[in-house]
Amino acid sequence: MVGGLVLSQAQHQVGIAATSPAQAQAAEQAAFRGRDHRAPCASLDEARKAHARHVKLGLDRSPRHARPLLAACALAADWPGSMAYAASIFAALDDPEAFDYNTLMRGYVAGGGGGGRDPAAALRLFVDMVDDGVEPDSYTFPFVFKACAQLGALQEGRQLQGHLVKLGFQRDEHSQNSLISFYGKCGEADLARRAFEQMEDDEQTTASWSALLAAYTRAGRWAECVESFGAMVRAGWRPDESSMVSALSACAHLGAHDVGRSIHCALLRNTARLNTFMSTSLVDMYAKCGCIENAAAVFDAMDDKNAWTYSAMVSGLALHGDGRKALEVFDAMVREGHRPDAAVYVGVLNACSRAGLLEEGLRCFDRMRLEHKLTPNAQHYGCMVDLMARAGRLDDARALIGNMPTGPTDTAWRSLLNACRIHGNLELAERALQELERLGATNAGDYIILSDMHARAHNRDAAAARRTEAVDRGLAQAPGYSAVEVHGATHRFVSQDRSHPRADDIYEMLHQMEWQLRFEGYTPDTSELALDAGEEEKRRVVAAHSQKLAMAFGLLSTPEGAPVRVVTNLRMSKECHAYSALISEIFGREIVVRDRNRFHRFKRGACSCGNYW
C-alpha cells in the first residue's frame, strides 16, 4: 500500500523546472545531426573530401585537426557507413586523447551514422584505451556505463564501478548519475538506490533523482517510485520532465489517481506546452486510473501525437471496454501515417475482445498480418483466443490454441478456462485445466474456477476435491482485497474486514445500502458463492465482500456527488456488478471499479461495460 501522508504532502509541493522543451529538443537534434554551426561538413562525402585534404597536408594524424571530422562522422544521424569512417579517422591518429576515445564511444552507443548501436564496440574501445595507458576523463564513464546498460552487462558494469573509484571519479556527478542509470537499466533497483545514496547530498542533482525513479519504474517497484518522488519534492527539488514521466508511469500502474492529477496540475501551472512524452504519460495515467474522459481531453489537445500516444489511448479505451472508440482512434492513427506496431495491435485486439466485437477483431487480426506485415506473437494469439472464447465460440478458440505457431501458452488456456466459466462448459474447462497442468502453469485461481463450476453444477464432492487440490499442490492464493482512495490515502479492505478504525460506521453504511437495495426490490444472488453454508450465512458473507466495504467507506468519506474509485485484485462478480449499478443510482454517485482486468464505471444504474465482461 502507498503511504497516504507521503503522497498528500507531495501533491501540494510539486513544482517543475521552468524549461522550454521544444527549444531544448530542437537544439539537441540539431547538435546530433552535426548541423551545429561548428560542424565542418554536411555529408559523409564532404567529410571524406576534408579528410583527404588533411591526409595530403599530413594533418590527419593530429587529434586537434581530425577532431571535428571525427565528431561529425561519429554523431551523424543518417550517414550510412559514417561510423566505420569515424573509426578509420580515429585509427590514423598518432596520440588519441581521452576526448577522441569518448567521441567514438559516444557514436557507438548513440547509433551514430544511423546504422544501429554497437555497445560491444564501445566496450572494446574502452579496453583499448586502458591498454594504451590513456587516462579516462569525467566524460568517459557515462558512455561506458551506457554501453554496459545496452548490453545488460551487469558484471562488467560492477567491475567498472571499482575502476571508477580507483581513478577518483566517485565524486563526479555525471559518472555517478550514469552508474545509477546503468543499474536501473539492468533492473537492479537496489544497487541503483545504493549508488544514489553513496552520493553526497550536494552532489545529487535532478538527474540523480530522475535516474533513481526510472530504476524503480523499470523494476516494477511503483510504490517505491512514488514514495521517492515524494521524498524528492520534500527535499526541495523541482522534478524535471523525466522524473515526472517515471512518477506518472508508477501512478498509472498503482491507480494512484490523486498523485497523478497533482503532477498534471503542477504542469499546467508551470509549463506553457507539454511535450509528447509528458502528454502521453498523462493519457496513460488518466486511462489507467479510471478517468478516461481526462485521458481523452489530454489526447485531443495534443498536436504532436506519435505512435506511443495512439497506443496509450487505444489500450486505455480497451481497458474501459470502449471497443468502438478504440477502433476509431486506431483508424485515426493509420490515417495520420503512423505505422502500427505489435504493441498497438495488442491494444486493438484487446479492445475488441473486451467489447465483444468478434467480427471487427477477426478483421483486425487479418489486417495486422496482410496490410501491416506483422507476425502475430503469443500475446496477439492470446487476445484472439479470448475474443472468440468470450463471444461463445469455444471450439474455435480451442482450435486456435492448437494452431499457435509459438506453441500454446498458459494465458491462452486460461482465457479459454475463464470463458468456459462464463458460458458454463464444464467439460472443456476440465480439459483446459489439464492443459495448464501439463504446462506446469496452474495457479490457485484455476482450481477455484473449476471448484466453483462444480459447485454450481451441484457436484459437491468434485467441488471440494478441486479446492483441496490447489492447497495440496502448495499453490497460494493471493488474498483478495479492495482499496479506495480518499484524500490521497489508500484504504484497503479484505472480505469481512473489521480492522479499519471506522469499521462500525462502515458496517452501518453497508446496512443502510443493503436496506435501500432491498427496498428497490433487490435480493442478493448467492449462487456464485461456493460455500457449504446456509442461505443466511451466505448472504452475510456476500454482504461484507471487500468491494462493498471499500465502496461503503468511499461513499461515507467523500463529498456528496463525488465519484468513488475502487481498485480490487479480484474479478468482478455478477452479484457485485448488479449491486454496484443500483448503488450508483440510489446514491447518485459515479462508481469506478478497477478489477483485475479492466474498469467498470457505474453511472445512474448502468455500467460502461454494457454487462459484457
Added chain:
DNA sequence: CCTCCTAGAG
C-alpha cells in the same frame, strides 16, 4: 567542443 533521464503490451 562531450556527459545524466523519460511513455504503450492477455
